[in-house]
Amino acid sequence: MVMEMLNSIIYPPQPSLILTIISAIEVLVLCNAGFMETKGTHMQYSKFWSSSTTANGSDDRRISSRVGMLIFYTPALFAGVLGLILFPGESLRFYLVAASLVVHFLKRDIEVLFVHKFSGSSSLDHSIIIATSYFVITAGTIYGQYLSRGLPEPSTDLTFAGVAIFLIGITGNFYHHYILSNLRKEGEKQYKIPRGGLFGLVICPHYAFELLGFVGICLISQTIYPFLFLLGMSGYLVGRSYATKKWYISKFEDFPKDVKALIPFVF
Template sequence: MPLDTMIMVLFNYFFLSSSLVYTQTLNLGLPEPSIDLKYPGIVLFQVGISGNFYHHYLLSKLRTKGGKDYKIPKGGLFDLVICPHFLFEILGFMGISLISQTLYSFSVTLGIVLYLMGRSYVTRRWYMSKFDDFPKEVKALIPFVF
């Protein structure tokens, strides 16, 4: 990944994290939501972060040191979707939204869902153009659907 892209991604995640925490401090003292979704949110966040880590680990094993060749990822959910790490990242942000239950966190999650849907769609198109043997049944982000 180019350095300028990495810096931009890091800045975006830092800004989102900081603003989500700040939004929580603004809500101190306000009435709690009538339904507590904190514990399902914690479980969803843990599933999301673990799945994201695992699929990034699988991606890291694809390339040899100094190699420039591309391969079709295998293992995990890569047999069903080409971007399972995006799917699990979305689940992680959905968990954060359930934990915080603020309009801002749900808005951030919606923005991330739309962004990662677009990226996964483009990634699938790229793999289909690069590899003649790319399996047509492998979806972009959501198994069997999209």
């Protein structure tokens, strides 16, 4: 029953050993990163990590947070654009997958340049690691879609449902990023509890909508690889949101105890 349902919504697995291995590694790496977040070992680009390198004797190279974030997303953006250029004459589904990835990472770069406010620094090494992960996800999704040419189409076409969910995801993600960017006035450095939007229900609605955007891409694609990447990304953001809530609770005595980390009323 389960296999019949999966076969009705997903293309048969493409015969690519390299892509399968890369996907499996990406899932393990992202889920492990999420687990490490819950244990207090954080990616070195946010408020969770002290920028002091003397505390642990690290000789890590530091760059501004804005530059670090641009490093995160720009290679994946180029991968999406190249996918559109290098594979002419493909199906509408293929172009929607590649275009949605381009829109996602272009939006992230625009937010870095014009929306987010930064006051700290990032690790160059960790920025490269994260950039590589996003690049692999983007290139792997596009290449997997290319390999699906000639395979039997899923009997249930989810393309336009995926487009709708993707648009909801990126819109909700942007809206909550905008709220976060306006928490502190010019010159303020202290952190505040976010208010507005879905922040009254979860402390990381921007993560929830980011995952929703990737769900949309999975439904547009209907190949196995973006679903695997979604699994890995979910593992990371679950851990990241848990760490975020734990951080807010430690910093604010009045943090509302009924606010969840990622999923309203659930987690």
